[in-house]
Amino acid sequence: MTALPPMLAVEDLHVRFGDVHAVRGVSFQVRAGESFGIVGESGSGKTTVLRAVAGLYEDWSGTVGVDGRALGRGRDRAFRKSVQMVFQDPYGSLHPRHTVDRVLAEPLAIHGLGGAEQRIDDVLEAVGLGRGFRFRYPHQLSGGQRQRVAVARALVLEPRLLLLDEPTSSLDVSVQAEILNLLARLRAERGLTYVLVTHNLAVVAHLCERLVVMNQGRIVEEMDVAQLSARAPREDYTRQLLRASLGYDREAARGMVAFD
Amino acid sequence: MSATKPLLAVEDLRVEFPTRVGLVRAVRGVSFTLGREKLGIVGESGSGKSQTGRAILRLVAPPGRLTAKRLEFDGVDLLAADDRAMRGIRGDRIAMVLQDPKFSLNPVMTVGKQIAEAYRAHAKAGRAGAKERALEMLRAVRMRDPERVYRAYPHELSGGMGQRAMIAMMLATEPDLLIADEPTSALDVTVQMQVLAILDDLVTERGMGLIFISHDLNLVASFCDRVLVMYAGRVVEQLRASELGQAKHPYTRGLLAALPRIDRPVKDLPVLRRDPQWAEEGA
Numbered sequence: 001m002t003a004l005p006p007m008l009a010v011e012d013l014h015v016r017f018g019d020v021h022a023v024r025g026v027s028f029q030v031r032a033g034e035s036f037g038i039v040g041e042s043g044s045g046k047t048t049v050l051r052a053v054a055g056l057y058e059d060w061s062g063t064v065g066v067d068g069r070a071l072g073r074g075r076d077r078a079f080r081k082s083v084q085m086v087f088q089d090p091y092g093s094l095h096p097r098h099t100v101d102r103v104l105a106e107p108l109a110i111h112g113l114g115g116a117e118q119r120i121d122d123v124l125e126a127v128g129l130g131r132g133f134r135f136r137y138p139h140q141l142s143g144g145q146r147q148r149v150a151v152a153r154a155l156v157l158e159p160r161l162l163l164l165d166e167p168t169s170s171l172d173v174s175v176q177a178e179i180l181n182l183l184a185r186l187r188a189e190r191g192l193t194y195v196l197v198t199h200n201l202a203v204v205a206h207l208c209e210r211l212v213v214m215n216q217g218r219i220v221e222e223m224d225v226a227q228l229s230a231r232a233p234r235e236d237y238t239r240q241l242l243r244a245s246l247g248y249d250r251e252a253a254r255g256m257v258a259f260d
Numbered sequence: 261m262s263a264t265k266p267l268l269a270v271e272d273l274r275v276e277f278p279t280r281v282g283l284v285r286a287v288r289g290v291s292f293t294l295g296r297e298k299l300g301i302v303g304e305s306g307s308g309k310s311q312t313g314r315a316i317l318r319l320v321a322p323p324g325r326l327t328a329k330r331l332e333f334d335g336v337d338l339l340a341a342d343d344r345a346m347r348g349i350r351g352d353r354i355a356m357v358l359q360d361p362k363f364s365l366n367p368v369m370t371v372g373k374q375i376a377e378a379y380r381a382h383a384k385a386g387r388a389g390a391k392e393r394a395l396e397m398l399r400a401v402r403m404r405d406p407e408r409v410y411r412a413y414p415h416e417l418s419g420g421m422g423q424r425a426m427i428a429m430m431l432a433t434e435p436d437l438l439i440a441d442e443p444t445s446a447l448d449v450t451v452q453m454q455v456l457a458i459l460d461d462l463v464t465e466r467g468m469g470l471i472f473i474s475h476d477l478n479l480v481a482s483f484c485d486r487v488l489v490m491y492a493g494r495v496v497e498q499l500r501a502s503e504l505g506q507a508k509h510p511y512t513r514g515l516l517a518a519l520p521r522i523d524r525p526v527k528d529l530p531v532l533r534r535d536p537q538w539a540e541e542g543a
Contacts, residue, residue: 041448042419143305172304172475174532177518181528199448206520206529229523244449245522247482253457256450 005068007032007161007193008053013062015045015052022048023060024217032067032160035187035194037204037211037225041241045217046197050163053195054085066161081111084154088166090146094138100124100149101134104156111157119156126189127152128182144175151182155190164196168203180206201245205229213238215259266293267437267469268316271330275311275493278323286311286324288493294437296467298460300484300501302477304515308493309473313439316471317350334436352382355430359442361422365414371425372398372410379432397428401458420451427458437469438462445474456483477504477515489515492539511538 006029015023023045030036040046052060055075064071066083087093094103104120113119121131127148138146147167154162167183168176184207187194196207204211205225213220213235221235233239237259243252275287287308292299303309311320318338320326331338333354341349350356358364366374375397376390385393391410398406401424414422423443430438440459444452460483462468474480480487481504489497489512497509507513514532 041450173477173515174304174518177520177529177531180520181531184528200520202520202522205522205525225525229525231523240450242522244453247478248453248456248460249482250457250460253453253460256453 004032005065006030007034007067008036008195009063009065010049010053011063011065013049013052013060013064015048015057015060017059022217023052025062026214026217026219027062028212028219028222030161030193030195032193033187033191034210035196035208037208038195038197038214039199039201039204039211039241040214041199043216044214046199046214047165048217049214050085050165050195050197054083054163055079077111081157082159083161083163084157084159085163085165086147086150086154086167089170090143090150091138091170093150094146096138099135099137100129100141100152103149103153107153107157113157123152123156126155126186128178142175143171144178147171147175147179148182151179151186155186158190159192161193161195164194166198166200167196169198169200176203183207201228201242213241265335266295267334268294269330269332270294270316271328273312273315273328273331274326275308275315275320276325276327278325285493287315290488290490290493290495292488292495292498294469294471296463296469297486298463298470298472298484300480300487301471301473301490302475302480302487302515303490304475306492307490309490310441312490313356313441313471313473316439317354317356318346319356348382351378351430351435352433353435354437354439355433355435357423357426357430357438357440357443360446361414361417361419361426362446364426365422367414369413370410371412371414371417375410375425375429375432378429382433393432394428397432398425400431401425401428402454403428420447420455423447423451423455424458427455431462434466435468437471439471439473441473442475443472444479445476452479477519481505494539496538509538510535 008030011027013023013026026049038046038049051057053064066079101120104123105116108116108119124131124133129145129148168179171179186192198204205228208225210224212222215237220237221233223233231242233242240256271291273287273290277284277286290312301309301312315326318326328339372394375394379385379393380390395406395410398409403409403424409425417425444455447455459470463470472484481501484501487499487501487504488495491511497507497512499507517530518532520529
C-alpha cells in the first residue's frame with residue numbers, strides 16, 4: 001500500500017507460562033482497515049497471541065507496535081482507548097449484576113469521555129439493540145444479545161483496532177450469522193481494523209481478507225482468504241485442517257496424522 | 261437396513277417441565293424409528309434434541325414428565341420397564357456419550373478403573389477380565405498407549421483422549437444403541453474426524469444403531485444416514501442426510517443458508533426469519 005505504518009505489527013513474539021513455551025516467535029502485520037484472521041486448533045497459541053497484544057500477560061518478549069508506536073511492558077490509557085477486545089463467551093464476559101447501561105458507562109467514565117447518555121444510546125443503536133435494552137441485566141438477554149452488548153462495550157470508546165476472540169463460537173448458527181453481519185457492517189461503517197482468532201475456517205473466510213495458520217505456538221502459513229476458499233493452502237498441516245473442516249470423510253479420517 | 265422390526269420405535273414422545281412461569285414443553289410429540297444406522301438429530305439450543313436423546317433412556321429429571329404413545333427398544337416397552345429393568349438397559353444395551361469428557365468422567369478415579377467398573381456393573385467378569393476388557397476397548401478407540409491411558413486420571417488426558425475414553429467405556433458392554441449428544445463438539449476438527457471414524461466403524465462392523473445429536477448441519481449431513489431437524493420441541497423435517505441440500509422446510513433451509521462457507525464467501529449471510537407457524541406444525 002502506502003507508507004502508512006501498519007495498524008498492528010507483531011515481531012518475534014514469545015510467550016511463556018513457566019516451562020511452557022506457548023508462543024514461539026510469531027511475526028505478522030495488519031494494515032489499517034484490514035480484517036486479519038488467526039486460526040489454529042486448541043493449544044496452537046492463537047488466543048495467547050491475541051491476549052499478549054491486549055497486554056494481558058507479563059512474561060512475553062518481542063515487539064508489538066500499534067499504529068507505528070512500539071508498546072512497552074504495560075499498556076497505557078491511550079492504548080486501551082484505541083484497542084478493545086471482544087471475548088468468546090458472552091455468558092462469562094458480562095458482569096451478572098451490572099445493567100447494560102453500567103457496562104457501557106464504566107469505560108466512558110474511566111476515560112473521562114463526556115456525553116455518556118448520547119454515546120450509550122448511539123452505540124446500542126449501532127449494534128442493533130436500541131435504547132430499550134439500556135437497563136436490562138445480562139440474564140434478561142439471549143446469547144446473541146449479550147454478544148451485541150459485548151461488541152457495544154468494545155465500541156463505545158471508539159477504538160480503531162478490535163481484537164475478536166472466537167466471537168461467535170458459543171452462539172447458534174442463526175445467531176452467529178447475525179453477529180458476523182454486524183461485525184462486517186461496523187467495520188465498513190467505522191473503518192475498523194479486526195484481528196479475529198477462531199478455530200472455524202468458514203468464519204475466517206467470511207470475515208477476513210488475510211490469515212495466518214498456527215500450530216504448536218508457531219505460524220505455519222500465511223495466506224489470502226482467496227487461497228483458502230480455493231482450497232489451495234501450501235502446507236500439509238493447513239490442508240489437513242481444511243479437509244477436516246469440510247465435513248466427515250471416512251478415507252480422509254484414516255489419513256489424519258499428528259503434526260508436532 | 262433390512263425390512264425387519266426397527267431397533268427403536270418412538271411415537272408421540274413428550275417431555276414437560278412444570279416451572280414457576282408455567283409448563284415448559286421441551287419435547288412436543290416426536291416420532292421416529294431407528295434401524296442399525298446413523299440417525300442425526302439437529303437443531304439449535306432449546307430445540308429439544310438433547311431432551312429427546314435423554315428421554316429414550318427415561319432420563320428426565322423430576323419434576324419433569326415423560327409421556328409417549330410408544331417407546332419400544334428391541335421388543336422391550338421402555339415405558340413399562342421398572343427401575344431395575346431400566347438399570348439393566350442403561351449402559352448395557354443402550355449407552356450414552358455426552359458432550360464434554362471433563363464433566364462425564366470421574367476426576368478422582370483413573371480412566372482404566374472407571375471403564376472396568378462400568379463393564380463389571382453389567383458383565384459377569386472378574387477384576388482381571390475387566391481390566392483386559394478395558395485395555396481392549398482403549399485399543400479399539402485407537403489410543404496410542406492404552407496402558408498409560410488406563411493408569412491416567414482424566415485431567416492427564418487431552419479433550420480428544422478423554423472423549424475416546426468415554427466412548428471406550430460405553431462400548432465395553434457392546435451396546436445395541438449408542439446415543440451420542442454432541443460427542444465431538446468440544447474437540448478439534450482433526451480429532452473429531454478420528455472419533456467419528458470410530459463410531460462409523462462400530463455401526464458398519466457391529467451393526468450398532470447410533471443417534472447422533474448435534475447442532476452442526478454440515479457434520480451431520482456428511483456423517484449420518486438420516487436426519488431429523490428439530491425446532492421448538494418438534495421434528496419439522498425428516499430426510500436422508502445426503503439430501504439435506506434439497507431440504508424443503510424453511511427452517512432447515514434458513515439454517516443451511518446462515519452457515520458461512522469456506523469455498524463460497526458471501527458479503528451478507530442470510531439471517532433466519534422465524535415463523536411462529538413452525539412451532540405449531542409437525543412433520
